[in-house]
Amino acid sequence: MFLKILEERNMSIRQLSLLSGVRQAALNQLVNQQRQNINFSHIEKIAKALKINDMNQIIALVDTDDDDDDD
Numbered sequence: 174m175f176l177k178i179l180e181e182r183n184m185s186i187r188q189l190s191l192l193s194g195v196r197q198a199a200l201n202q203l204v205n206q207q208r209q210n211i212n213f214s215h216i217e218k219i220a221k222a223l224k225i226n227d228m229n230q231i232i233a234l235v236d237t238d239d240d241d242d243d244d
Contacts, residue, residue: 174230174231174233175200175203175204175219176204178225178230178231182223184223186201189219189222189223192222193218193221195215199215200219203215216232219231
């Protein structure tokens, strides 16, 4: 998702890092889907830097719970 948005805006990860204040390494991990946890404040900063009001444009919630208990 992030890479497509960056491409649409002709923006590099480095530029997003400078605009958002989020470390470039953290952004690289997000773009490459290598992060399992996302700091919500990072998402807010990224959305603000990209001028995105709908967080669904940059994140998708995925249920990774392997527990099949339906109590």
